[in-house]
Amino acid sequence: MHNDKLFMKLDEILNYISVEIGERLTGSENNKKVEAYAENYFKNQGFEVELQRFSCLDFKRADAELTFQGETIPVKPSYYTTGCDVTGDYVKIETVAELKRSHLTDKIAVLHGELTAEQIMPKSFPFYNPERHQEIVRLLEEKNPAAIVTVVEKDESIFEDGDFAIPSVYVSMDEGEVLLENNGELKLVIDAAREDSHGANVIARLNPEKSRKLVITAHLDTKSGTPGALDNATGIAILLLLSQLIKSEDMDFCLELLLLNGEDYYSIPGQLAYMETYLQKPENILLAINCDGVGLKKGPTAVFSTECDSKTEDLLNQIILDSTGMVFIDPWVQGDHTLFVMKHIPTVAFTSEGIFDILDTVIHTEKDTIELIDHEKVIKAVRVIEEMVKKFKLEVPL
The missing domain is CATH 3.40.630.10 (Zn peptidases)
Incomplete structure (x- = not known):
């Protein structure tokens, strides 16, 4: 030819x-x-x-909305996240040590710093899964926050895991700075679903x-x-x-x-x-x-x-x-x-x-x-x- x-x-x-x-x-x-x-x-x-x-799962990616003090902060749903509609006080967490000390039941965890420095490997990924990543996931599942907001340097989802059940979104450092400088209540709505x-x-x-x-x-x-x-x-x-x-x-x-x-x-x-x-x-x-x-x-x-x-x-x-x-x-x-x-x-x-x-x-x-x-x-x-x-x-x- x-x-x-x-x-x-x-x-x-x-x-x-x-x-x-x-x-x-x-x-x-x-x-x-x-x-x-x-x-x-x-x-x-x-x-x-x-x-x-x-x-496998079919991820129905849709949209997410995060509201703080009456203002909407642009966020994106994490890949393969579940949906949610939650309102609660948020807790800022920068390190694994802080995560270990935290109490997150009915609260929204705002992760930043070393916890969002790189993508967390999925629980079932077979070839590469650092102990540090496994520890972060295990602690989050034990603490069981209502949802997670990750403040990221790069425009990428920190969590990408259909085996991880906690709803999550990611937000840029510029847009998320207001969360890191303040405290209070967040409202997070994630319109997303995953189907067999x-x-x-x-x-x-x-x-x-x-x-x-x-x-x-x-x-x-x-x-x-x-x-x-x-x-x-x-x-x-x-x-x-x-x-x-x-x-x-x-x-x-x-x-x-x-x-x-x-x-x-x-x-x-x-x-x-x-x-x-x-x-x-x-x-x-x-x-x-x-x-x-x-x-x-x-x-x-x-x-x-x-x-x-x-x-x-x-x-x-x-x-x-x-x-x-x-x-x-x-x-x-x-x-x-x-x-x-x-x-x-x-x-x-x-x-x-x-x-x-x-x-x-x-x-x-x-x-x-x-x-x-x-x-x-x-x-x-x-x-x-x-x-x-x-x-x-x-x-x-x-």
């Missing part, structure tokens, strides 16, 4: 996923639309498709009868409030376009195009489902390739590899060095490639070098739009991965 046709298909895919659909939280109707779109796309290219289903739902990993396979496979991954979900162009509509598009370019006769192994669902969900249910079912025999996976955040206009496409043997490294080096506009960088841990790295599976990851500069300001926000994307860089990544798959058979014998 000529690149001009790939450009047209890429534009079509990105506009459908990131513009027409946009936000696609795991378990939401928009998320299910992308599942169905990808399933049909892969099937039309002759792939066998499995929908690996799992249970389901999601699915979309797993497309060529040569499914082969016992060993090469896996190419991307995640199809987003955070709340973002159209998720870089994170990760471009990754989805790469896998869909690859399904048009690679045929069963191009290889003597199984090719698995894996759209994981839940990378931006608090308990990564899709990733855990895949690990439990398909990563029990890691020796069957020849190579894993992850695509996340590819195509940023600013900066080159970035690649790293780990756990690869010398033949695979030589193949990768040859292709990347022949491909202008790509650079090798040190490994990073954020992303679905970590599932494979933990199992010591040969792994390659593609992203954008410049993406690390906008993690706090663009990614996971309403600013992550298709205007940020360089289509040519995405197509180049498609072609590089296509070449890797086709040459893997020839240059790295089974």
Whole structure:
């Protein structure tokens, strides 16, 4: 297929996923639309498709209103919070020591300082959960405030946990300063709900009868409030376009195009489902390739590899060095490639070098739009991965 046709298909895919659909939280109707779109796309290219289903919550994000001394203070609901309508005195708490001494029954806890310096990891997140975070959550559950207001330096939710039952919101330092300088009564209304739902990993396979496979991954979900162009509509598009370019006769192994669902969900249910079912025999996976955040206009496409043997490294080096506009960088841990790295599976990851500069300001926000994307860089990544798959058979014998 000529690149001009790939450009047209890429534009079509990105506009459908990131513009027409946009936000696609795991378990939401928009998320299910992308599942169905990808399933049909892969099937039309002759792939066998499995929908690996799992249970999750559908977060109905709405609005929140905080009132103090007759004035409304702008706040946002924490992701996956429960709703509430509460009025009560508030208690300012800056440290864990203060939290231990506090009495919060029927009161609203206003957390700031060291307690809101970073996002608190969800209770059930399996890979990283510092003892300090666990202690904060445990103390809050023991103290049982009517609700929580977090005063934050960054515009991000401190709590993002469907297993945490205390209603909460977050407010900027500028807007929340009035609370820290005063005392009194607050009224907090959160219009939000979470409902039982389901999601699915979309797993497309060529040569499914082969016992060993090469896996190419991307995640199809987003955070709340973002159209998720870089994170990760471009990754989805790469896998869909690859399904048009690679045929069963191009290889003597199984090719698995894996759209994981839940990378931006608090308990990564899709990733855990895949690990439990398909990563029990890691020796069957020849190579894993992850695509996340590819195509940023600013900066080159970035690649790293780990756990690869010398033949695979030589193949990768040859292709990347022949491909202008790509650079090798040190490994990073954020992303679905970590599932494979933990199992010591040969792994390659593609992203954008410049993406690390906008993690706090663009990614996971309403600013992550298709205007940020360089289509040519995405197509180049498609072609590089296509070449890797086709040459893997020839240059790295089974």
